[in-house]
Amino acid sequence: MKNFILFILLSVLFSSNGxxxxxxxxxxxxxxxxxxxxxxxxxxxxxxxxxEAMGATVxxxxxxxxxxxxxxxxxxxxxxxxxxxxxxxxxxxxxSASEIGVKNEDVPGEIIMLSQTELQxxxxxxxxxxxxxxQ
Numbered sequence: 001m002k003n004f005i006l007f008i009l010l011s012v013l014f015s016s017n018g019x020x021x022x023x024x025x026x027x028x029x030x031x032x033x034x035x036x037x038x039x040x041x042x043x044x045x046x047x048x049x050x051x052e053a054m055g056a057t058v059x060x061x062x063x064x065x066x067x068x069x070x071x072x073x074x075x076x077x078x079x080x081x082x083x084x085x086x087x088x089x090x091x092x093x094x095x096s097a098s099e100i101g102v103k104n105e106d107v108p109g110e111i112i113m114l115s116q117t118e119l120q121x122x123x124x125x126x127x128x129x130x131x132x133x134x135q
Contacts (some may be wrong), residue, residue, distance in 0.1 A: 024085040024114055031059040032119050032130035041125030057133055066090060086111060088121075 034057075037050035056070035060079060068075040077092035087108050109123035119130040 024111065025081055027114055027116065028060050028081075028088075028119070029062055031057050031133040033057050033133040034128060035131050036129040038127045038129075039125060040122070040127060053128075058130070059133075 033055060034053050037053050039050065053070065056068065059067045059069075064078050064080060066077055066079045075092050077090055079088055079090045081088055087110060089108050109121045109128075112120040112122050112127065114120075117132050119128075119132075121128045121130070
């Protein structure tokens, strides 16, 4: 259950205010570390789910692939941005998702803010605050 919640917390990603798709597509490339998680709705799950997500890293490459790492848990897959560059969709690979018991499905998120150093994403009743990582 905790791994499923981590997957949701980390996979629920993105859409941007005021940036074109091409700008978001370039800026999002690289690795991002979860620095804060805020629940905007009542959360049904372990109270420590937000703490477990802290320090997790999500990396995006130019080929549309992503990698979520949190301790021993790794999830790989593909991502794409919406036409307007404000929403990101992720699909986990069957193998990496099935290892922790999650479904391979699109999990869209709205990018609240995206800069060279910070990323804020809102989706599914939470806001994830990321800072660019050196990885």
